[in-house]
Amino acid sequence: MLPEKLQEIIDDFALMTDRHERAEYLIEIADRFETVKVPAEISTPPHPEVNHVTMCESDAYVWAVDKPDGTQTYYFDVLNPQGLSAMAMSVILGETLSGQPLDVVAQVPSDIVLKIFGNEISMGKGQGLMGIVNMVNAFAKTKLQNS
DSSP states (O other), X not given: OOOHHHXXXXXXXXXXXXXXXXXXXXXHHHTTGGGTBOOTTTOOSSOXXXXXXXXXXXXXXXXXXXXXTSOEEEEEEEOOTXXXXXXXXXXXXXXXXXXXXXXXXXXXOTTHHHHHHOTTSOHHHHHHHHHHHHHHHHHHHHHHHTX
């Protein structure tokens, strides 16, 4: 089961049949990237390789910061200024998964990328975006295993 806010976004995209409408909505989301961008006190470029999403063409990075309540806050960086899809995916994940129970975050399937971006997404872009989801999952799973 997905967190409510994430499910709402997926439901919004499910109602969109026009590719241009989907693209405009994704650009609107990507415009909020600064809200989930990694703060300078956590990391500045060049970022550690451990945070690098290796399959992402947009040179994306992911961090998880543990919170006192046992959840995590997720931060991102996308070094390619043209990486709007990676920025949009980062905003969606940051806004909907930060502060959620780790067992819920760990179970978010990477195929949400297809539900958000549509089945016509290129394989390379899809793999990169799924890599961002998988890295968030991995941080939650690691924290669960170590607590």
